[in-house]
Amino acid sequence: MGKTIGLTGALEAYYAAHACREAPILAELRRETARLGGEAQMQIGPEQGAFMSLLVRLMGARKVIEFGTFTGYSSLAMALAGAGRITCADVSKDFTDIARRYWQKAGVAERIDLHLDGGNAVIARCLAAGEGGSYDLAFIDADKSGYDGYYEGSLLLLRPGGLILVDNTLWDGDVADPMKQDADTVAIRALNDKILADDRVEICLVPICDGLTMARKIS
Numbered sequence: 001m002g003k004t005i006g007l008t009g010a011l012e013a014y015y016a017a018h019a020c021r022e023a024p025i026l027a028e029l030r031r032e033t034a035r036l037g038g039e040a041q042m043q044i045g046p047e048q049g050a051f052m053s054l055l056v057r058l059m060g061a062r063k064v065i066e067f068g069t070f071t072g073y074s075s076l077a078m079a080l081a082g083a084g085r086i087t088c089a090d091v092s093k094d095f096t097d098i099a100r101r102y103w104q105k106a107g108v109a110e111r112i113d114l115h116l117d118g119g120n121a122v123i124a125r126c127l128a129a130g131e132g133g134s135y136d137l138a139f140i141d142a143d144k145s146g147y148d149g150y151y152e153g154s155l156l157l158l159r160p161g162g163l164i165l166v167d168n169t170l171w172d173g174d175v176a177d178p179m180k181q182d183a184d185t186v187a188i189r190a191l192n193d194k195i196l197a198d199d200r201v202e203i204c205l206v207p208i209c210d211g212l213t214m215a216r217k218i219s
């Protein structure tokens with residue numbers, strides 16, 4: 001067995017109470033997003049937001065691209081951590097209207113470029129604008145069938161030493177259940193296998209929230 005502790009019951013509650021301090025504006029966005037109902041479960045957890053904020057700060061990440069913005073939690077967390085320019089791709093105006101409101105409220109809106117478009121179109125636009133090799137960090141959290149394309153696009157957009165974060169790589173446990181053969185699970189499993197064998201990156205799959213894979217572009 002591995003060494004990663006399972007979080008259930010009292011320990012899970014203890015972890016939730018001690019994992020991080022959530023900024024008031026992020027907590028407010030979490031409360032507003034919860035009012036959407038079931039869709040709110042798409043939002044990253046506060047501990048993941050804190051982890052990503054630390055990574056942005058530790059790397060001094062200035063230029064970030066995000067696939068899947070939803071109501072803006074991850075982008076807001078990274079902007080508050082000092083990311084200087086965040087390119088966001090999302091296809092939903094309704095969800096990202098909420099994000100825009102919170103970016104304004106937090107005073108970071110001028111540092112975020114939202115493209116209301118699919119992730120692949122945004123990659124193509126960034127590459128056509130000569131931005132290949134210029135990003136510090138990419139966060140992949142959009143449609144699961146698109147993950148492989150966003151991963152390959154991120155490798156083109158990142159500088160050597162840049163970091164890709166791939167969300168949901170444990171997919172609620174379904175990746176380890178051979179009975180689960182739906183398209184999203186199959187896509188995530190395939191990408192996990194590919195990243196594990198990919199010598200373009202150094203990796204660690206961190207079992208935070210729904211699983212977050214860190215892949216550092218080597219050269």
Ligand SMILES: C[S@@+](CC[C@H](N)C(=O)[O-])C[C@H]1O[C@@H](n2cnc3c(N)ncnc32)[C@H](O)[C@@H]1O
Nearest residue numbers: 042043068069070073074090092118119142143
């Ligand atoms: C899991 S949510 C993102 C959560 C967000 N990172 C956060 O912290 O709250 C996934 C988002 O991907 C968006 N999406 C779906 N298909 C997409 C596509 N082809 N390109 C870009 N975004 C897409 C959805 O509209 C949704 O807002």
